[in-house]
Amino acid sequence: MIPIDIIEATANELMAKAAIEIPDDYLTGLKAAAESEDGDLSSFVLHAMLENYDAAKEDGRAMCGDTGTPRWYVKMGNEALIEGGPVALEAALRRATADATAAVPLRPNRVHPLWRTDHNNNVGIGAPEIEYAFEPDGEWIDLITVHKGGLFGTDYRMLFPSDGIEGIKRFYLDSLVAFGKRGLACQPAIIGIGLGGTKDACMVLGKRAACLRTVGDRNSDPRIAEIEDEFKELGNSIGMGAMGFVGKHMVIDCNIEVGYCHTGGMQMSVHAFCLSSRRAVARIHADGRVEHRTDPDWFTPYQRRETVEWELPASHAKSA
Amino acid sequence: MGTSRKPREIRLSTTPTAEAIAELRLGDIVYLDGLIYTAREGVYMRALEDQANIPMDLPSQSAANFHCSPAANIRADGSFDLGAVTATASFRFAKWLPEWMAKTGARLIIGKGGMSSKDYRDYFVPNGAVYLSTVGYGTGALLGRGVENVEAVHWHEELGIAQAMWVIRANRMGPFIVASDLAGNCLFERENAKIAANLEKVYEGTRPAVLKRLGETDDRSDEMIG
Numbered sequence: 001m002i003p004i005d006i007i008e009a010t011a012n013e014l015m016a017k018a019a020i021e022i023p024d025d026y027l028t029g030l031k032a033a034a035e036s037e038d039g040d041l042s043s044f045v046l047h048a049m050l051e052n053y054d055a056a057k058e059d060g061r062a063m064c065g066d067t068g069t070p071r072w073y074v075k076m077g078n079e080a081l082i083e084g085g086p087v088a089l090e091a092a093l094r095r096a097t098a099d100a101t102a103a104v105p106l107r108p109n110r111v112h113p114l115w116r117t118d119h120n121n122n123v124g125i126g127a128p129e130i131e132y133a134f135e136p137d138g139e140w141i142d143l144i145t146v147h148k149g150g151l152f153g154t155d156y157r158m159l160f161p162s163d164g165i166e167g168i169k170r171f172y173l174d175s176l177v178a179f180g181k182r183g184l185a186c187q188p189a190i191i192g193i194g195l196g197g198t199k200d201a202c203m204v205l206g207k208r209a210a211c212l213r214t215v216g217d218r219n220s221d222p223r224i225a226e227i228e229d230e231f232k233e234l235g236n237s238i239g240m241g242a243m244g245f246v247g248k249h250m251v252i253d254c255n256i257e258v259g260y261c262h263t264g265g266m267q268m269s270v271h272a273f274c275l276s277s278r279r280a281v282a283r284i285h286a287d288g289r290v291e292h293r294t295d296p297d298w299f300t301p302y303q304r305r306e307t308v309e310w311e312l313p314a315s316h317a318k319s320a
Numbered sequence: 321m322g323t324s325r326k327p328r329e330i331r332l333s334t335t336p337t338a339e340a341i342a343e344l345r346l347g348d349i350v351y352l353d354g355l356i357y358t359a360r361e362g363v364y365m366r367a368l369e370d371q372a373n374i375p376m377d378l379p380s381q382s383a384a385n386f387h388c389s390p391a392a393n394i395r396a397d398g399s400f401d402l403g404a405v406t407a408t409a410s411f412r413f414a415k416w417l418p419e420w421m422a423k424t425g426a427r428l429i430i431g432k433g434g435m436s437s438k439d440y441r442d443y444f445v446p447n448g449a450v451y452l453s454t455v456g457y458g459t460g461a462l463l464g465r466g467v468e469n470v471e472a473v474h475w476h477e478e479l480g481i482a483q484a485m486w487v488i489r490a491n492r493m494g495p496f497i498v499a500s501d502l503a504g505n506c507l508f509e510r511e512n513a514k515i516a517a518n519l520e521k522v523y524e525g526t527r528p529a530v531l532k533r534l535g536e537t538d539d540r541s542d543e544m545i546g
Contacts, residue, residue, distance in 0.1 A: 043324035048455045056461035062391045064458035065406030105393035105403050108481050118480030170526035182433035182508040186457045239518040245511045276458045
């Protein structure tokens with residue numbers, strides 16, 4: 001049984017970590033970009049960003065004043081049991097979101113869409129979002145918080161098989177160029193692309209591709225991995241850099257996730273996870289042990305399964 | 321290794337003289353000293369549409385309007401805890417800015433992404449004002465370091481913490497980039513034009529989607545196919 005007080009304390013810690021500490025994989029990617037950038041202004045911007053990450057960590061203050069829309073991804077091993085059940089879990093995550101908003105402090109961004117009511121704590125109807133997934137074995141729970149910017153850099157389009165890869169390329173470039181001008185997308189960013197599924201699933205896939213995969217990670221389908229490489233290159237050949245200034249870095253990495261879609265369609269979404277790529281992860285074990293990491297490791301073979309039955313990994317099957 | 325040149329750095333008062341503003345060139349890096357207030361849609365609506373009295377003496381106290389809401393908290397004892405400071409995109413405020421500038425004498429509009437050169441020509445230049453863009457975007461921690469003190473937070477009960485009018489004392493707060501000048505030039509449009517030349521090559525071989533999108537035309541006879 002996973003103790004609920006450890007879940008809440010960990011969630012509080014994750015909120016602060018995500019806001020303050022840039023994940024290593026993104027930092028490494030941005031440093032490499034900063035070293036090879038030769039646009040005068042975009043180079044200045046990248047170095048200022050690197051300085052900003054240091055300042056955030058040194059001072060223990062948020063790296064970005066715009067907290068975005070803090071949300072939670074929760075993954076559970078099949079044997080995980082939570083003290084108080086899922087309702088207690090959700091209460092703990094909502095409390096941690098509210099408490100961390102005051103403690104860090106974060107900007108209380110979340111308001112009612114019509115009445116603009118602000119509870120000053122990033123909690124409200126449907127906020128923070130909490131999404132779930134499961135893995136075949138294990139008694140652990142993974143808590144992942146992502147603070148992604150909320151206004152620009154994301155779009156959806158219904159494409160069709162006749163649009164082909166060139167149509168996909170076109171929408172990708174359109175999104176980067178249009179949101180890249182004046183730096184609205186806060187690039188260079190991790191770009192996530194969702195392909196297929198349904199309209200809503202496609203948006204979810206693309207967002208998770210941007211926020212729940214790391215820089216340097218490649219899709220397990222080698223042909224998709226090739227497109228990821230090609231698209232990263234393509235985005236960086238636009239001639240646009242940070243803030244829409246002349247430069248050669250728009251894309252720190254490009255991650256693509258797919259889902260089976262209607263036979264007539266080819267849904268596509270594009271998502272830019274900004275310069276402040278805020279995510280933090282921890283695994284809590286049944287005995288109360290907490291392990292922090294920055295890789296959400298969300299897209300496991302189980303999450304990408306395409307068969308009716310899930311075949312247990314060989315190691316597990318042997319011991320069963 | 322990159323071979324970039326370092327841009328020019330300037331320290332500027334938030335109640336700048338006309339000469340100091342005229343000195344600024346597109347792409348200069350600016351650090352600010354003095355009082356800055358935040359005002360975005362909430363403050364604009366309250367001050368301009370609801371005609372509420374602006375609780376500051378403008379522009380004598382400050383001519384610097386920041387499109388921003390800080391990551392900050394008002395403690396139970398009424399004191400402030402301000403962490404990071406990041407701008408929000410300014411283009412959405414074009415509706416209120418001309419009247420705001422006329423009313424408050426703002427000379428420095430600070431935000432994200434700038435305005436169009438038409439905005440600059442129409443009401444920035446006539447008011448002797450320029451646009452300063454934050455950097456990144458999101459050097460929130462660096463800008464937070466430049467805040468020496470929170471002097472006041474107006475209208476937070478009416479507007480919430482994010483939309484309230486925060487009055488902050490800046491001490492070498494920055495970096496900001498000069499994104500417009502008194503000739504009405506726009507830094508971002510200049511960069512767009514430089515990049516445009518390469519776009520045709522990058523787009524080569526791609527084609528528009530077979531299904532068009534709705535809502536992007538005023539011609540009601542348009543169809544999404546074809």
